[in-house]
Amino acid sequence: xxxPIYTRIALIGLGLIASSMAHAIxxxxxxxxxxxYARSAETRETARRINLCDRVCDTAAEAVQxxxxxxxxxxxxxxxxxxxxxxxxxxxGATVSDxxxxxxHVIDVVQPHIPEGVHFVPAHPLAGTEHSGxxxxxxxxxxxxxxxxxxxxxxxxxxxxxxxxxWEGMGANVDEMDADHHDLVxxxxxxxxHLIAYTMVGVADDLRRVTDSEVxxxxxxxxxxxxxxxxxxxxxxRDVFLTNKDATLEILGRFTEELFALQRAIRTGDGEHLHQxxxxxxxxxxxxxxxxxxxxxxxxxRETTS
Amino acid sequence: xxxPIYTRIALIGLGLIASSMAHAIxxxxxxxxxxxYARSAETRETARRINLCDRVCDTAAEAVQxxxxxxxxxxxxxxxxxxxxxxxxxxxGATVSDxxxxxxHVIDVVQPHIPEGVHFVPAHPLAGTEHSGxxxxxxxxxxxxxxxxxxxxxxxxxxxxxxxxxWEGMGANVDEMDADHHDLVxxxxxxxxHLIAYTMVGVADDLRRVTDSEVxxxxxxxxxxxxxxxxxxxxxxRDVFLTNKDATLEILGRFTEELFALQRAIRTGDGEHLHQxxxxxxxxxxxxxxxxxxxxxxxxxRETTS
Ligand SMILES: NC(=O)c1ccc[n+]([C@@H]2O[C@H](COP(=O)([O-])OP(=O)(O)OC[C@H]3O[C@@H](n4cnc5c(N)ncnc54)[C@H](OP(=O)(O)O)[C@@H]3O)[C@@H](O)[C@H]2O)c1
Ligand SMILES: NC(=O)c1ccc[n+]([C@@H]2O[C@H](COP(=O)([O-])OP(=O)(O)OC[C@H]3O[C@@H](n4cnc5c(N)ncnc54)[C@H](OP(=O)(O)O)[C@@H]3O)[C@@H](O)[C@H]2O)c1
Numbered sequence: 001x002x003x004p005i006y007t008r009i010a011l012i013g014l015g016l017i018a019s020s021m022a023h024a025i026x027x028x029x030x031x032x033x034x035x036x037y038a039r040s041a042e043t044r045e046t047a048r049r050i051n052l053c054d055r056v057c058d059t060a061a062e063a064v065q066x067x068x069x070x071x072x073x074x075x076x077x078x079x080x081x082x083x084x085x086x087x088x089x090x091x092x093g094a095t096v097s098d099x100x101x102x103x104x105h106v107i108d109v110v111q112p113h114i115p116e117g118v119h120f121v122p123a124h125p126l127a128g129t130e131h132s133g134x135x136x137x138x139x140x141x142x143x144x145x146x147x148x149x150x151x152x153x154x155x156x157x158x159x160x161x162x163x164x165x166x167w168e169g170m171g172a173n174v175d176e177m178d179a180d181h182h183d184l185v186x187x188x189x190x191x192x193x194h195l196i197a198y199t200m201v202g203v204a205d206d207l208r209r210v211t212d213s214e215v216x217x218x219x220x221x222x223x224x225x226x227x228x229x230x231x232x233x234x235x236x237x238r239d240v241f242l243t244n245k246d247a248t249l250e251i252l253g254r255f256t257e258e259l260f261a262l263q264r265a266i267r268t269g270d271g272e273h274l275h276q277x278x279x280x281x282x283x284x285x286x287x288x289x290x291x292x293x294x295x296x297x298x299x300x301x302r303e304t305t306s
Numbered sequence: 307x308x309x310p311i312y313t314r315i316a317l318i319g320l321g322l323i324a325s326s327m328a329h330a331i332x333x334x335x336x337x338x339x340x341x342x343y344a345r346s347a348e349t350r351e352t353a354r355r356i357n358l359c360d361r362v363c364d365t366a367a368e369a370v371q372x373x374x375x376x377x378x379x380x381x382x383x384x385x386x387x388x389x390x391x392x393x394x395x396x397x398x399g400a401t402v403s404d405x406x407x408x409x410x411h412v413i414d415v416v417q418p419h420i421p422e423g424v425h426f427v428p429a430h431p432l433a434g435t436e437h438s439g440x441x442x443x444x445x446x447x448x449x450x451x452x453x454x455x456x457x458x459x460x461x462x463x464x465x466x467x468x469x470x471x472x473w474e475g476m477g478a479n480v481d482e483m484d485a486d487h488h489d490l491v492x493x494x495x496x497x498x499x500h501l502i503a504y505t506m507v508g509v510a511d512d513l514r515r516v517t518d519s520e521v522x523x524x525x526x527x528x529x530x531x532x533x534x535x536x537x538x539x540x541x542x543x544r545d546v547f548l549t550n551k552d553a554t555l556e557i558l559g560r561f562t563e564e565l566f567a568l569q570r571a572i573r574t575g576d577g578e579h580l581h582q583x584x585x586x587x588x589x590x591x592x593x594x595x596x597x598x599x600x601x602x603x604x605x606x607x608r609e610t611t612s
Pocket of ligand 1: 007012013014015016017018038039040041043044073075076078082099100101102117124125126127128129130131132171233236
């Protein structure tokens, strides 16, 4: 265990992402002290009971007091209000960061609150599960996953490099990216796929000729994969779609265009078109396995079914 | 190990499904002898090298000779020709079955070839992976998965019950269903989700502003799940969509309707609509976990990411 990277880290919001950070920070000895705050008394109670932080505070201001790093771990739509709340008590020289799944919007609402002499380094760890809350976290969540730092224009290098060290200490690989590009990449790799999965699961639920119990009983993969994705937190995802509106809608527009072309191929019996399309998409999967982002090992029929 | 259920089982086609059957049949001692046939000399060579069957034959007719069960394990679009080929040599009293992912079409093309005195019991194991070929199989593929039997009208009970015993011996749970209902249920739980996953991966591949390497590198789940689904065999899936056209197009029609409603909610900022929709889809996931079709255990960030 090396010397702590920050003397005091304050986690604002104590859900899956924050609780996994707390575990990973402790595992790595990366902070002298971790303080935490959550909106509801219930979450604070749970966090105390499981000893998630060194101190769970009853106000955000108290948690932020004297912290050299404050990480906003609340839904994207709550960042503005939370930041307004803590801005007056931030320690000079401190760094504010966040973990929001959308970056342009977070920068737009948080940046104006940042006091002179305080640094702001937005971040987004590409790791999660469909579970929420302070008990959902585990130290390994970020191991070997990417964390994207999205430094705002004109910011100092030192606080960026220090935050990078923290994420690397939590097991992540770190890259830097521009906010708009981040939002477009994530719209493709995460936001649009989530909306599509939500939609497909909703359709299944609607179809009265296929009973829910049949859908559940015979839920083959892909559908089983879709249901897992569609079990993610409704508040978090509502905020993601509302705040990454343009990129998400653009990708969904292209998606429906392509889907229509494939539907037409099915309708007209154009097997050649379908076969070519499916052959092309296979290559991307190979790339992902080669990039070490997933494994090719069979997992006993949990994967594909027809 | 109990007495074999069939004296000789012939597997026509030696891909993932057939090779997993061969392993599972041997594990359970369910057949006196397994013969096999595949179209290409290469597949037959591989099957011989790995000792997949007791005998790998150079013609389908030879493999089928004296078999009391013949299982068609080829893509749905190839069933007609394969069946025409073997019909003249089927043993009186034998049972023909198949494993095709679509049932109405298979019944329509296979049934007319079935000789007097031969039974036909269509089946569909709801298990698979995205891998293909004789080396992709493993004995556990069907353990605790469903196999749907789709008896044709007026067929004898005895051959249906015997085939059920075989699938149960291979580890599967067996249910019976009518062909049209099967095709609709599978369109919801598997065929439409596959087309959607193929489409989304194709869109990602098209988008030149997001380079392939970024899509691959930062491929978060859901996208990673989509790529796995979209790596499935192009020929098999082309045939599924062309032969389960009506049900698939119906579900896709409903899907695009719902997707448009969600897109409008995003565009107009209707957070309430999104939140309600996402809350409803969560319940289905719970049902699947309770039904034992998947696990709630976190698997270290492989699941959801935003
Ligand atoms: N889950 C993922 O897969 C994932 C991955 C990467 C990034 N992210 C991002 O990480 C952030 C947190 O997500 P999470 O998964 O940790 O969520 P979570 O488990 O649902 O926890 C959210 C936390 O935020 C608090 N909160 C919610 N609404 C609030 C509001 N209006 N004002 C103040 N506090 C509020 C909650 O407090 P109470 O408990 O008191 O309600 C809770 O402590 C989000 O911005 C999300 O976009 C999530
Ligand atoms: N994979 C799944 O997830 C899954 C799940 C349930 C049911 N099924 C169904 O199971 C069946 C087989 O799928 P699979 O995954 O085992 O496929 P696979 O691994 O690709 O194997 C297909 C086999 O069929 C042979 N074949 C292909 N086209 C043929 C043709 N035109 N004429 C004669 N033989 C031909 C192939 O011979 P060569 O090797 O010589 O080319 C190969 O032996 C399909 O009907 C599929 O719908 C698949």
